[in-house]
Amino acid sequence: MSVGETGVAMMMSVRMAPPLLLIVLIMIHRVSSAVWGVSYSPLHICAVKNSSVIMSCTFTYPTGHQIMEVFWTKNPVKGEEPPDLSEDPEYSQRLQYLGDKQQSCTIRLSHVTQKDQHKYCFRFITDIDKWTGDPGVTLTVTDLQVEAPERVTEGHNVSLTCKSSCTLTDRATFIWYRNSQPLTERRDRNNQLLLQSVRREDAGRYSCALHGHSYISPAAHLSVTYPPKNVSVSINGSGVIVEGDSVTLICSSDSNPPALNFSWFKGRTFVGSGRIYNISKISSDHSGEYKCKSRNEHGEKYSEAVTLHVMYPPRNVSVSINGSGVIVEGDSVTLICSSDSNPPALNFSWFQGGMFVGSGRIYNISKISSDHSGDYKCKSRNEHGEKYSAAVTLHVMYPPRNVSVSITGSGVIVEGDSVTLICSSDSNPPALIFSWFKENQSSAVGYGQSFSALQSGRFYCEAHNQHGSQRSDSVTVTVKGPLVILHISVGVICGAAVIITMLIWRSRMKKRKNSLEAQMNHSRPDHDRCTSDAKSTEPIYENVTMNHSRPCDVEVTEPVYENTMHDKP
Structure with missing residues (x-):
């Protein structure tokens, strides 16, 4: 007993x-x-899951007794023989006896879980009696939980607490983790972690553990809210934007909560909303700087501006002429071709009329002449196309040249009449001033493009414009007296009458001869021999009395000459 x-x-x-x-x-x-008893210290143990627990105890018994057996048991029931934990498969590998089995009865229980929450007692048996120590050690197993707000605004302070379901027996030193990485040198003796002036980098999954223990609590997520940052604009595609393409701009930002409000600006002008901004059939008018504004409930921010360079072929091609616009023969003239294109045109061609005359944006003509007058245009070209300018006309000014005088009539006039002389010239602008001179006279005898000469002499003109003058060659004007003119006129009339009379007489003589020969041939079928002179059929007409010999004895009727100026035989 x-x-x-x-x-x-x-x-x-x-x-x-x-x-x-x-x-x-x-x-x-x-x-x-x-003298019989068991002493426990402490009577209540709060241990973290997966940790090791030390149950310390000492025991006494009467002198003269000999210890036969010692062991620990759980939840002893009065009147029943308690089991030895070391023989329980659930404890055999985790229970270690640390005592000396004489006075010390301390044990270590490893890897405790919620299943290990029991009342544990020490029991020893002597050679005389048995003893179970009461009240034993009550073990509570707890896990760790991080208590933290779901979100905190950037710049504020926040406290995180590592909580357990019971007060830990050991003096605990806590270790904190963020995203499974230990916070450097952050070992707090209490169970709180204080984050001051929170930054967005402080957001993450936080967990805690006890120093020296392998158990780590489940993670609690801390969200740090902040206004948009790192706002940027990206352009889809290859980066080369040609007029007519479709272009998409995308606004990105870092914010918590994510920004849902986006605005687009070209320069300072609002052009659209939404995270994506589309431009279909882009034109050069869309070229410029674009930026977006990202906004959430904590604030807003603009991106860094991006520039759209829209490529397009040349347009608005034009030609400009340097100088005052008045081009005088001998001047140097520069034509400049301008165009609007992207990229800028580097290929320029020049045409006078339809003929190619040069290359380059600038076309120089040194010592210009009237041959250079005409329409000029340039062609501007880049890799996206080409276009011609409108034509510009070069009007080259030059003084009169090729000055000449023309005479209406023969230039011979009767005294008292006049002859008109006309002065012509080639000049630009056309000559408007004409001066008339008579050789060997220094002063002008008349003005105007036409001049009426009243006397004999050699006359010339000078043509003038604002660029110079030139004189013509001289022409001769002859004035005759009335008698000389009359004699000349009578002679001319008489001569004409003689010529006309001779022509009429010759024609009649030819007809008469032809008739006479026809009669002779008809009356003489057999031709007599005649002298060779009879073969001559053409009469010889002289300004004398007509007397023809007859080589043959043929009766010839003498012709009758009428309306002639010759004497008859």
Whole structure:
């Protein structure tokens, strides 16, 4: 019977024993029970899951007893033999006895879990009796939980707490982790982590653990809210934008919560909303700087501006002429071709009329002449196309040249009449001033493009414009008296009459001869021999009396000459 069992029997026999004997038995029991006992420190243990727990205890027993067996048991039941934990498969690998089995009964229980939450007692057996220490050690196993707000605004302070379901027995040193990485040198003796002036980099998954323990709490997510940052614009495509293409601009930003409000600006002008801005059939008018504005409930921010360079072929091609616009023969003239294109045109061609005359944006003509007058245009070209300019006309000014005088009529006039002389010239602008001179006279005898000469002499003209003058060659004008003119006129008339009369007479003589020969041939079928002179059929006409010999004896009727100026024979 154990000491405990002996005590119970003694209490049951108290009513039957005499008073003196009862007193003696009580005193014996107190002395005996005073040397039996188990002491635990502490009586309650709060341990973290997966940690190791030390249950410290010492025990005493009466002198003369010999320890036969020691072990720990859980949740002992009165009246039942408690089991030895070291023989329980769930504990055999995790339970380690650290005592000496004489006085120290300390043990270590490793990798505790919620299943290990029990009341544990030490029991020892001597060669005389058995003893189970009461009240034992109560073990509570807890996990760790991080308590943190879901979100905090950038710049504010926030406190995170590593919580357990019971007060940890050991003096705990906490270790904190962010995104599974330990926070450098952040070991707090209390269970709180204070983040001051929170930055967006402080956002993440936070967990805690006890120094020296492998268990790490589940992570709690801390969200740091902040206004948009790192706002930028990206352009889709290859980067080469040609007029007519479709272009998409995308606005990106870093913010929490994500920005849902986006605005687009070209320069300072609002052009659209939304994270994506589309331009279909882009033109050069869309060229310029674009930026977007990103906004959430904590603030807003503009991007860095991006520039759209829209490529397009030449247009608005034009030609400019340097100088005052008045071009005089002998001047140097520069034509400049200008155009609007992207990229700028580097290929220029020049044409006079339809003929190619040169290349380059600038076309120089040194010592210009009237041959250079005409329409000029240039052609501007880049890799996207080409275009011609409108034609510009070069008007080359030059003084009169090729000055000449023309005479209406023969230039011979009767005294008292006049002959008109006309002065012509080639000049630009046309000559408007004409001066007339008579040779050997220094002063002008007349002005105007036409001049009426009243006397004989050699005359010339000078043509003038604002660029110079030139004189013509001289022409001769002859003035005759009235009698000379009359004699000349009569002679001319008489001569004409003689010529006309001779022509009429010759024609009649030819007809008469032809008739006479026809009669002779008809009357003489057999031709007589005649002298060779008879073969001559053409009469010889002289300005004398007609007298023809007849080589043959043929009767010839003399012709009658009428309306002639010759004497008859």
